[in-house]
Amino acid sequence: MTKTYDAIVIGAGIAGASAAYFLREKGDRVLVLDKQGIARGGSGAAGAFVSPKIGKGSPLQELTNEAFAFAKAFYQDSFPSYYHQTGVVRIPKDEADAEKFSLYEPFNHQHYEKLSPEPLSDMGIHAPFESFFFEEAGLCDAPALCEALLEGIDFVQYEVKDLSYLPDLRRWKAGEYRAKNVVLATGFEGGLADLRYMGIRGTWGTRGDFASSYRLGVSMHQSMSVSANLDGVIKLGATHEKSVVSPVACEEGQALSLREKAAALVDVSDFELIETFCGMRAGSRDYFPLLGDIIDTDYMLEHFPAVTRGAKPSLHYRENLYICNGLGGRGFVFGPLMGKMLAEHIIDGSEIDPRVDADRLFLRWCRRILTASL
Ligand SMILES: Cc1cc2nc3c(=O)[nH]c(=O)nc-3n(C[C@H](O)[C@H](O)[C@H](O)COP(=O)(O)OP(=O)(O)OC[C@H]3O[C@@H](n4cnc5c(N)ncnc54)[C@H](O)[C@@H]3O)c2cc1C
Numbered sequence: 001m002t003k004t005y006d007a008i009v010i011g012a013g014i015a016g017a018s019a020a021y022f023l024r025e026k027g028d029r030v031l032v033l034d035k036q037g038i039a040r041g042g043s044g045a046a047g048a049f050v051s052p053k054i055g056k057g058s059p060l061q062e063l064t065n066e067a068f069a070f071a072k073a074f075y076q077d078s079f080p081s082y083y084h085q086t087g088v089v090r091i092p093k094d095e096a097d098a099e100k101f102s103l104y105e106p107f108n109h110q111h112y113e114k115l116s117p118e119p120l121s122d123m124g125i126h127a128p129f130e131s132f133f134f135e136e137a138g139l140c141d142a143p144a145l146c147e148a149l150l151e152g153i154d155f156v157q158y159e160v161k162d163l164s165y166l167p168d169l170r171r172w173k174a175g176e177y178r179a180k181n182v183v184l185a186t187g188f189e190g191g192l193a194d195l196r197y198m199g200i201r202g203t204w205g206t207r208g209d210f211a212s213s214y215r216l217g218v219s220m221h222q223s224m225s226v227s228a229n230l231d232g233v234i235k236l237g238a239t240h241e242k243s244v245v246s247p248v249a250c251e252e253g254q255a256l257s258l259r260e261k262a263a264a265l266v267d268v269s270d271f272e273l274i275e276t277f278c279g280m281r282a283g284s285r286d287y288f289p290l291l292g293d294i295i296d297t298d299y300m301l302e303h304f305p306a307v308t309r310g311a312k313p314s315l316h317y318r319e320n321l322y323i324c325n326g327l328g329g330r331g332f333v334f335g336p337l338m339g340k341m342l343a344e345h346i347i348d349g350s351e352i353d354p355r356v357d358a359d360r361l362f363l364r365w366c367r368r369i370l371t372a373s374l
Contacts, residue, residue: 001176005031007346008172008179010160010192013043014142014331015324016185017149018339023183024153026347031177032150035159039146041187045279047207047237048145048332049225050075051088051137057107060287063355064330065109070337072136075145082145086228088137089115089220091127091265098129110134124216126265131220139219139227139235140332163192165319172320181346184294185324188282193321194297197365198290198358200325202280204244207237208255210271226262234271236262238329250278284326285361289334291324291342292352293317295362307363308370315359322346323358 005028009020012034020030034040050071053064075083092098113133120127160174163182172182184192188202216229227235236258255276259268284290296316304313324342327334344350354360 003031003177004171005029005154005177005179007031007181007183008033008174008177009183009185010034010163010174011041011185011187012038012146012150012155013041013185013187014039014046014146014335015187015327015338016183017043017146018335019183019185019324019342020153020339021149022339022343023346026343028347031154031156031179033156033158033160033174033177035157037157038150038155039143042202042279042281043146043331044143045205045207045238045277046142046332047225047227047235048140048142049088049137049219049221049227049237050083050139050332051090051221052108052110052134054090054101054104054132055107056103059355061107063288064333067330067334067337068137069110070340071333071335072138074336075140079145079148082141082148083138084140084228084230085136085138086230087133087135087218089120089123089125089127089218090132090134091125091220091222092129092131093223095129101130101132104132108132111136123218124214124266125218125220127222133218137219142332145332160192165321170319181320181322183322183324183342183346187325188280193294193318195294195323197295197297197362198323198326199285199361199365200282200290202245202282203329204241204248204278204280205238205329206241206250206254206258206276206278207235207239208258208273208277209275210234210236210259210268211274212268212271214267214270216266220265222265224258224261226265233274247280248278250276252276254278281327281329281331282325283328287328288326288360289328289338289356290326290358290361291338291356292322292345292358294321294323295359300362301366307366310367312363315362326358
């Protein structure tokens with residue numbers, strides 16, 4: 001029997017769960033489909049640290065920190081049981097990095113303190129450099145949070161193999177399900193629409209949960225992240241394994257290599273590996289999220305071939321087909337703000353912020369087709 005919804009969201013990671021949550025908040029009847037279950041892709045692997053980005057005020061830093069402020073308030077107000085405000089210490093990697101920290105200070109718009117090595121040592125952290133402490137930062141229980149976002153929303157474990165549009169009914173069809181709107185939140189996996197212009201790619205990563213009695217009240221980030229000790233568990237994350245291009249079994253050795261690395265920051269002598277997690281982070285070509293309508297690439301290339309030579313015709317979109325992706329290594333920072341923006345766009349017709357609008361990548365991609373064919 002056909003089941004009809006206002007919106008189908010494909011993918012139940014933090015991107016899909018956030019989009020579904022805000023669509024439902026606006027009164028939509030939403031169905032979420034995921035072939036693996038809730039938070040079984042990259043989102044299930046995440047240590048889910050939620051902290052500001054430091055730097056010299058780049059546009060990406062600005063956006064990340066807007067998303068951080070939104071996410072933190074959203075988790076604290078609506079999902080307090082799944083957000084642990086442990087604070088996060090940002091530690092310079094080396095002397096050269098420590099010098100840069102003073103240049104970053106004018107761009108730390110979140111509340112922070114500077115901590116010198118002595119108080120850090122009292123907190124159980126070995127760091128030879130003055131560091132920033134962001135007390136509002138923390139980490140989420142990733143799978144439990146995604147499940148909580150989807151509470152009261154229909155979810156079916158189902159692999160969408162064929163997504164088609166029924167023009168007479170003005171409905172999308174995925175198996176026995178129909179909906180006016182479809183959101184693709186499929187992480188690093190494309191295939192359901194032509195998304196080549198977005199340049200989505202995955203970066204494989206591993207993290208580990210370690211049992212420990214080490215007294216650590218705050219989380220920290222240097223070239224890796226170490227969580228506070230929460231109920232006898234310390235999370236270490238994460239590797240960036242460039243050689244892994246499609247999912248493989250998780251490797252304990254990778255999680256253990258994180259313990260070795262963490263030894264420079266904390267005493268890891270009683271750390272025992274309990275569980276290893278791994279997954280893909282789906283990022284965009286320019287590291288900004290990908291949000292909004294999906295362009296009909298075939299239509300554009302057929303009707304406006306000059307687009308490959310720099311013409312800028314009006315864009316033609318797939319009917320009511322949307323993307324929420326490209327959250328990179330910060331899905332739990334970007335997810336809520338992106339989900340809200342997308343729901344406001346779909347339901348209220350508000351403009352997508354140009355910084356995250358996937359349209360930004362289309363014309364450049366078209367020009368690259370010409371260059372590649374020469
Ligand atoms: C080791 C590791 C550590 C990380 N640490 C952090 C961190 O500390 N903080 C942070 O904010 N982020 C972190 N991240 C990044 C974060 O996990 C990603 O940003 C996030 O997973 C992106 O979510 P997503 O919903 O876009 O993708 P995913 O979580 O990958 O979800 C995509 C879903 O789509 C489903 N799907 C795909 N195709 C189909 C189909 N045809 N039919 C049905 N379902 C389909 C998949 O099964 C999958 O569940 C980490 C990631 C990794 C791997």
